Amino acid sequence: MRKRAENSPRLTAAARRAQLIEVGRAVFAEMGYEATAVEEIAARAGVSKPIVYEHFGGKEGLYAVVVDREVEYIVTRIVESVSTGSARERVEQSVLAFLTYVKERPEGFAVLLRDSPLSKQSHQMPALMYELxxxxxxxxxxxxxxxxxxxxxxxxxxxxxxGMVSFVGRWWTETQKPPPAETVASHIAALAWMGLRHLPKHPAPVVRKPTP
Amino acid sequence: MRKRAENSPRLTAAARRAQLIEVGRAVFAEMGYEATAVEEIAARAGVSKPIVYEHFGGKEGLYAVVVDREVEYIVTRIVESVSTGSARERVEQSVLAFLTYVKERPEGFAVLLRDSPLSKQSHQMPALMYELxxxxxxxxxxxxxxxxxxxxxxxxxxxxxxGMVSFVGRWWTETQKPPPAETVASHIAALAWMGLRHLPKHPAPVVRKPTP
DNA sequence: GCGTAAGTTACCTACCAGTAACCTACGGTC
DNA sequence: GACCGTAGGTTACTGGTAGGTAACTTACGC
Incomplete structure (x- = not known):
């Protein structure tokens, strides 16, 4: 790591910042927030540690940017999906939007699935998906x-x-021969929709308790 | 932390081990694996750090025991619940078993919801609930x-x-005025059951794609 | 009163967030 | 085409924390 002028030229501040967000997302996804070293991110980006501090103020600053982008991205997609069509179409479109996100941005999804750093002080919200x-x-x-x-x-x-979509999404990404997103989305949407559609007004236990 | 003979007498090895598992579960639930210090566990148990190493070999050893106990506990409960009654009763009993677990062992549930330490090497399985x-x-x-x-x-x-039960379970524990477990279980079981019951053989998208 | 189980003090080592001070290549300017 | 300002970058360090261990100590049962 001596001479690096040839293999990685100097970037503009904006370009370096964008690159660090990409790299940071990947490393946070792989290691989790706590286990991620700022130096690891810097090394993968081909720069030294203070550059990260210059752009984001610190580890939490970069993490906040990465998370904020992911949350806004997926929330925007879902808001779009839920805003048109019949009720059932909205459900299915939302599920499909989520699965598409999972497929297209697996690292972002992984970050959202992991523990957040804030969870130690206010012990609520161990992972971002709950905020979502x-x-x-x-x-x-x-x-x-x-x-x-x-x-x-x-x-x-x-x-x-x-919860359904998160868990199935994770399972879907780790399956060797995954069915296409539309198929999975149809299954989930059908499950949710049919469940909602036939829901009794006041669900009651069907299990017969033994008479005391 | 000088004299502690009066407030916390010496325990037998078995009793100390059992106590450390309890304390460890609480601390892991509160802080997450990475942010948990062995010294914190030792301090809350009223002993010094090497005691933890004597009993469990290290941080991961204690964590493994805590997690294994929780997973076996809830899996056993669900296997019991799913083994008798009609199909719908099995679904509802399983959901109720899970929610009962969430209510009775909130710390264990919190541990299972959090990141696991193994997730850095084999980057699959960020949390134990997926293994479950x-x-x-x-x-x-x-x-x-x-x-x-x-x-x-x-x-x-x-x-x-x-996924459904996990997310609703977490929401349920953090709600100020939570409905009773049976009510929530009935809702979820009805949702799942009705969804399954009315599921078409081959679910297909209902969204009309615009003709190209 | 002695052997052993239970527990402690004090330490080492590694890692890591964050910072201060210094360096270098490029573009404009005369 | 030599000068120089600055954006972009580096080296080297500090302070603190936490996992893990070696050597020593105390209390209980026989």
Whole structure:
């Protein structure tokens, strides 16, 4: 790592910053926040550590930028998907949007699945996907109100749906011979939609408790 | 931390070991694996650091024991729940078993939700819940085979169900005025059951693609 | 009163976030 | 075409923290 003028020329500040965000996302995805060393990011970018501090102020600064971009990206996609079509189309489009995100930005998805650094002080929210589920819950609440459903139950279904899609998404990325996104999305959307559609007004246990 | 003979007497090796597992689970749940210091665990147990090393060989040793116990505990509960009753009863009982676990062992659940230390080398499996989902997937595959369903689709539904229950479970624990476990379990089980029951043989997208 | 189980003090080592001070190549200017 | 300012970059260091260990000490049972 002596002479590096030939293999990696100097970049402009903007270009270097963009590159560091890319590299940072990859390393955070691979190692998790805590286990990531700033020097590792710098090394993979072909620069030295203080460059990272110059651009982002520190480890948390870079992490915040990476996370913010991912969350905004996927939330925007889902807001778009949920805003047109019939109710069922909205569900299916949202699920497909999420799976497309998982497929196209696997590293970003991995970052969102991992522990966040803030989780030590306020021990809530161990991973970003829960924050995302909360955001989706707000969207659902809005939609439930407009559609005349009980808005209080919206968070349950939002969390259930995000949980479903997250877990299936992870499984999907790690499967050797994965079915196409549309197929998986159809399955999940059908499951969720049919579940919602045939939901009784007041679900009650079907298990017969033994008489005391 | 000088004289501690009066407030915390010497324990037998077995008792100390059991206590350290309890304390370790709590600290890992609160801080996550990486951010947990062995000294913190030792201090909360009222002993010094080498005691932890004597019993478990190191941080990872204690973590492995904590995790193994939790996974075996919840898997056992679910295997029990899924082994009797009608198909729908099995679904509902399993969901209720999981939520009961979440309620009764919140620290164990929190540990399973967090990042695992093994995730840096084999970058798969960032959290233990995914391993649990895989285990449930095996159980489902068995059940699907016995019931005559397509066993290949079992993992999808297993991951979907575990994801649903995990996310709703976390939301449930953090809600100020949570509905009782039976109510939430009924909602989730109804959602899953009705979804499965009315699932078309070959789900297809309902979204009309614009003609090219 | 002695042997052993249970526990402690004090240390080493490695790593890592963050910083101060210095260097270099390029583009404009005369 | 030699000068020089500055953007982009480096080397070398500090302070703190945490995993792990060697050597020593205390209390209990026989």
């Amino acid at each position: 589920a909360d955001r989706i819950g707000e969207i659902f609440t809005e939609q439930f109100k407009m559609a005349g459903f009980d808005a209080k139950t919206a968070p349950i279904y939002a969390h259930a749906l995000v | 989902a895989d285990r449930i997937g095996e159980i489902f595959t068995e059940q699907f085979k016995m019931a005559g369903f397509d066993a290949k689709t079992a993992p999808i539904y297993a991951h979907a169900l575990v």
